[in-house]
Amino acid sequence: MANLRENLEKIKKQINIENIRILAVTKYVGTEEIIQAYEAGINNLAENKIQDAESKRRSLPQYINEDIIWHFIGHLQTNKVKKAVGNYEYIHSIDSIKIAEAISKQAKSINKVQKILLQVNITEEESKMGFSKKELEENFLQITSLANIKIKGLMTIGILSDDEKILRQTFKNLCNLRNYLQEKFKYPLPELSMGMSNDYKIAVEEGSTMVRIGQALFK
Numbered sequence: 001m002a003n004l005r006e007n008l009e010k011i012k013k014q015i016n017i018e019n020i021r022i023l024a025v026t027k028y029v030g031t032e033e034i035i036q037a038y039e040a041g042i043n044n045l046a047e048n049k050i051q052d053a054e055s056k057r058r059s060l061p062q063y064i065n066e067d068i069i070w071h072f073i074g075h076l077q078t079n080k081v082k083k084a085v086g087n088y089e090y091i092h093s094i095d096s097i098k099i100a101e102a103i104s105k106q107a108k109s110i111n112k113v114q115k116i117l118l119q120v121n122i123t124e125e126e127s128k129m130g131f132s133k134k135e136l137e138e139n140f141l142q143i144t145s146l147a148n149i150k151i152k153g154l155m156t157i158g159i160l161s162d163d164e165k166i167l168r169q170t171f172k173n174l175c176n177l178r179n180y181l182q183e184k185f186k187y188p189l190p191e192l193s194m195g196m197s198n199d200y201k202i203a204v205e206e207g208s209t210m211v212r213i214g215q216a217l218f219k
Contacts, residue, residue, distance in 0.1 A: 153191030
């Protein structure tokens with residue numbers, strides 16, 4: 001617990017915590033660590049797998065469950081949409097029109113508007129999911145026309161590199177794309193989900209509003 005609090009304070013000192021939401025990525029930790037994070041002041045949790053989150057939520061005390069804001073950050077398959085919609089405040093990883101349509105349809109069935117972020121493969125790496133810049137621009141209006149979703153912003157996964165200039169340019173490119181889409185389509189996109197344990201400080205300096213931190217918090 002002491003280490004977690006120390007790690008959190010270190011992170012807070014490196015970023016403007018008033019404007020940045022720290023998402024504790026719980027992929028590799030259990031219920032005990034989640035409770036410790038909550039008691040340290042974190043109530044935004046992020047999971048990569050639906051089934052893992054379900055198990056952890058069942059194990060948490062009710063008062064914590066009621067206060068936590070859950071984020072889904074993993075690749076979402078269409079057969080998991082029903083379990084995602086309504087159980088996560090934000091779904092960060094919308095990477096196709098097909099999945100956006102499925103989410104809107106499910107949200108409509110439960111009379112909900114689901115908050116989403118559009119995942120962008122800003123580095124255009126073959127190994128990564130997400131819209132290319134061109135695809136996103138071409139399909140943005142179609143996605144915004146879906147009645148039961150609300151696009152809150154963009155998400156990306158930074159390139160695996162130790163070169164600060166490359167990392168910084170990656171995040172700058174996503175921020176520039178967000179600004180361009182906002183201006184062209186007159187659609188507000190307040191959130192930028194970018195930055196993880198190895199690069200969150202740079203991401204924040206380039207405009208991130210949500211950082212997804214696991215190892216740097218729980219190690």
